[in-house]
Amino acid sequence: MTTRYEVRDGVAILTLDNAPVNGLSFAVRAAYADGLAKANADASVKAIIVTGAGKAFSGGADIKEFGSPKALAEPNLGSIIRATEMSDKPVIAAIHTTCMGGGLELALGCHYRVASPGANIALPEVKLGLIPGAGGTVRLPRVVGVEAAVNIIVSGEPVKSEFIASFPGQKLFDKIIEGDLLAGAMAFAAEKADVRPLPLVRDLRTGHPEADAFFGFARNTAKAMAKNFPAPAKCVDAVENATKMKFDDAIAAERDIFVSLMMTPESKSLRHLFFAERAASKIPDVPEDTKTRDVKKVGIIGAGTMGGGIGMNFLNAGIPVIILEMKQEAIDKGFGVIRKNYEAQVAKKKLKQEKLDERMGMLTSTLNYADLKDCDLIIEAVFEEIGVKQKVMEALDAVAKPGAILATNTSTLDVNKIASFTKRPQDVVGMHFFSPANVMKLLEVVRGEKTSKDVLATVMAISKKIKKTAVISGVCDGFIGNRMIEQYGRQGGFLLDEGCTPQQVDRAVEKFGFAMGPFRMGDLAGNDIGWAIRKRRYGEKPNMRYSKTADLLCEQGRFGQKVGKGWYDYVPGKRDAIPNADVEAMIAKHRESLGIKPRKISDDEIVHRLVLSLVNEAAHILEEGIANKASDIDIVYIYGYGFPPHRGGPMNYADQLGLFNVVQMMNKFAKNPLDDASFWKPAPLLAKLVAEGKSFN
Numbered sequence: 239m240t241t242r243y244e245v246r247d248g249v250a251i252l253t254l255d256n257a258p259v260n261g262l263s264f265a266v267r268a269a270y271a272d273g274l275a276k277a278n279a280d281a282s283v284k285a286i287i288v289t290g291a292g293k294a295f296s297g298g299a300d301i302k303e304f305g306s307p308k309a310l311a312e313p314n315l316g317s318i319i320r321a322t323e324m325s326d327k328p329v330i331a332a333i334h335t336t337c338m339g340g341g342l343e344l345a346l347g348c349h350y351r352v353a354s355p356g357a358n359i360a361l362p363e364v365k366l367g368l369i370p371g372a373g374g375t376v377r378l379p380r381v382v383g384v385e386a387a388v389n390i391i392v393s394g395e396p397v398k399s400e401f402i403a404s405f406p407g408q409k410l411f412d413k414i415i416e417g418d419l420l421a422g423a424m425a426f427a428a429e430k431a432d433v434r435p436l437p438l439v440r441d442l443r444t445g446h447p448e449a450d451a452f453f454g455f456a457r458n459t460a461k462a463m464a465k466n467f468p469a470p471a472k473c474v475d476a477v478e479n480a481t482k483m484k485f486d487d488a489i490a491a492e493r494d495i496f497v498s499l500m501m502t503p504e505s506k507s508l509r510h511l512f513f514a515e516r517a518a519s520k521i522p523d524v525p526e527d528t529k530t531r532d533v534k535k536v537g538i539i540g541a542g543t544m545g546g547g548i549g550m551n552f553l554n555a556g557i558p559v560i561i562l563e564m565k566q567e568a569i570d571k572g573f574g575v576i577r578k579n580y581e582a583q584v585a586k587k588k589l590k591q592e593k594l595d596e597r598m599g600m601l602t603s604t605l606n607y608a609d610l611k612d613c614d615l616i617i618e619a620v621f622e623e624i625g626v627k628q629k630v631m632e633a634l635d636a637v638a639k640p641g642a643i644l645a646t647n648t649s650t651l652d653v654n655k656i657a658s659f660t661k662r663p664q665d666v667v668g669m670h671f672f673s674p675a676n677v678m679k680l681l682e683v684v685r686g687e688k689t690s691k692d693v694l695a696t697v698m699a700i701s702k703k704i705k706k707t708a709v710i711s712g713v714c715d716g717f718i719g720n721r722m723i724e725q726y727g728r729q730g731g732f733l734l735d736e737g738c739t740p741q742q743v744d745r746a747v748e749k750f751g752f753a754m755g756p757f758r759m760g761d762l763a764g765n766d767i768g769w770a771i772r773k774r775r776y777g778e779k780p781n782m783r784y785s786k787t788a789d790l791l792c793e794q795g796r797f798g799q800k801v802g803k804g805w806y807d808y809v810p811g812k813r814d815a816i817p818n819a820d821v822e823a824m825i826a827k828h829r830e831s832l833g834i835k836p837r838k839i840s841d842d843e844i845v846h847r848l849v850l851s852l853v854n855e856a857a858h859i860l861e862e863g864i865a866n867k868a869s870d871i872d873i874v875y876i877y878g879y880g881f882p883p884h885r886g887g888p889m890n891y892a893d894q895l896g897l898f899n900v901v902q903m904m905n906k907f908a909k910n911p912l913d914d915a916s917f918w919k920p921a922p923l924l925a926k927l928v929a930e931g932k933s934f935n
């Protein structure tokens with residue numbers, strides 16, 4: 239972790255060297271400042287090149303130092319940028335592969351910038367709820383113009399170097415160098431060694447001919463698109479400052495905005511999720527260097543709703559897939575759905591026709607288990623019945639090659655039992671995809687009692703390849719996500735019994751930021767699925783209290799969107815939820831039969847009964863070791879259940895509320911005679927954390 243220094247042919251080369259992306263850690267910054275001073279003091283040095291080792295120029299701040307005093311320790315990023323500007327000898331940034339955040343801000347402090355084509359250029363701070371804090375918003379508009387700068391900063395998305403170089407009049411890159419970047423930079427340095435005065439981005443002017451109109455429009459667009467996040471509109475403010483204030487005043491204003499955003503719950507939540515996502519792939523007792531198994535071909539059993547979507551994930555990643563079904567018609571139907579999905583992407587220009595052909599070309603089918611013998615991973619997605627799963631697992635055990643991973647996509651069945659149907663339970667694992675499986679980012683990896691560590695490591699690695707965020711769950715009914723949603727569903731039912739309409743509950747929850755309220759979600763997932771689960775679960779627990787409204791709804795055949803009616807009505811081809819008077823009458827009648835007088839329930843009570851029902855169940859899940867860490871639960875809810883990202887997941891939200899307050903609210907809910915007081919008893923872990931003044935994360 240340093241900045242290497244060498245002198246070649248009168249040019250000092252400073253190489254940022256901090257794998258994997260040359261994050262600008264304290265050590266790197268300090269060595270950079272030393273190198274800069276040394277080069278300036280050495281009479282034989284005529285010019286200075288700054289570049290990055292390995293696969294990046296620099297990805298920006300070192301995430302390992304995030305939030306620690308080291309991140310701001312002198313020389314901080316602002317100081318080394320200033321020192322670079324003040325160098326008496328020309329400093330040339332030689333940019334390749336990745337140049338983002340603080341890395342780009344450092345490059346903007348250099349006198350010149352040369353780049354390889356294909357380098358990813360970005361200021362991604364907005365993705366953490368921030369704005370660039372080391373001059374990015376003030377310098378970038380000076381070299382690419384106001385409009386491009388606003389686009390780059392508000393989106394946070396990378397743009398290719400050669401594309402920026404094609405902007406008329408751009409001054410970000412002095413040269414795009416094909417071939418050997420360092421050799422090209424050396425030649426460029428020789429050209430510029432004696433040129434004075436040294437050009438500085440701060441000396442350039444920036445502005446917009448229709449400034450007020452442009453910034454007003456940009457701010458409104460950013461606000462509309464960002465909904466719950468303040469940072470995008472603040473990015474626009476900062477660029478506007480760059481056009482209206484003196485350079486150093488705009489830098490100070492940028493700093494103020496940056497510092498105030500750091501304190502917002504939205505940015506704290508996004509930073510929490512950033513780390514949570516990285517932490518999710520780490521399993522406490524599985525070393526990171528665990529050798530993984532090769533996965534070159536995937537078999538899938540069942541071409542239904544899930545099987546097809548699961549298959550698409552692997553095809554998209556270039557991994558051949560073979561799907562086994564019971565009948566040719568089922569294959570034809572399943573393949574038809576896959577093709578239609580790809581064709582829709584082609585129509586939207588998100589996929590090229592050649593890619594569609596290539597992917598469909600990697601997809602084969604069979605009615606015969608023997609054809610799965612060369613698969614490295616086989617995922618079953620057949621009917622949710624233990625007898626069917628048993629037949630399938632036994633058949634797989636008979637034909638799969640030694641070392642093949644046998645995965646089940648079951649939502650509710652016991653993975654240990656499913657593993658026991660084979661003679662190789664160590665190779666069996668749950669891979670619980672979410673519907674639609676080709677779209678939803680979440681994958682719950684269910685660790686059976688006997689699942690081997692290299693199977694877990696392999697599944698975690700393959701999940702990255704298919705662009706899923708995977709979280710480990712232990713075996714229990716519903717795993718992490720669905721076990722929690724059961725309590726949420728129960729609360730939703732009690733709210734109806736006590737006086738709410740489905741639309742009132744959904745509206746409150748959606749206002750809180752959920753993608754969808756519980757009743758719209760039920761209609762989307764299919765109310766019959768929950769009905770079947772309740773019959774099974776509550777058949778075993780006859781004392782379980784829950785509202786019967788959802789059962790009554792199903793008795794009327796109102797299964798949801800797929801039949802055009804559920805809690806709401808639906809017009810074919812549309813997803814708008816239209817309230818239905820009969821449903822409201824059914825709820826009112828049921829309420830009456832229970833002798834309940836409806837009361838007006840506030841949005842705040844609705845939201846907190848629902849969200850804290852998730853939190854208390856999650857505390858049990860954590861305590862039982864079903865989830866390894868609280869942040870994994872946040873990931874499950876953000877990526878699998880539409881929990882609002884600006885709240886950082888249920889556990890992060892509870893932490894932000896303060897666990898003491900959480901328990902106070904739960905105690906209050908427990909006093910409601912129509913609720914389930916036993917459920918609201920704080921989980922032992924929650925009570926313990928409150929007693930110790932601690933939080934989940």
Ligand SMILES: NC(=O)c1ccc[n+]([C@@H]2O[C@H](COP(=O)([O-])OP(=O)(O)OC[C@H]3O[C@@H](n4cnc5c(N)ncnc54)[C@H](O)[C@@H]3O)[C@@H](O)[C@H]2O)c1
Pocket residue numbers: 539540541542543544545562563564568618619620621622623626629630647648649650670671672673
């Ligand atoms: N639908 C969801 O939202 C969802 C989400 C996560 C997990 N799951 C789980 O995924 C699994 C499949 O669910 P689905 O919704 O895709 O069901 P589905 O009914 O749409 O598809 C099941 C497919 O499996 C085939 N099949 C059944 N028995 C078979 C056998 N013995 N051999 C070969 N093929 C067989 C059927 O022909 C059918 O095409 C279930 O375990 C379910 O719990 C479903």
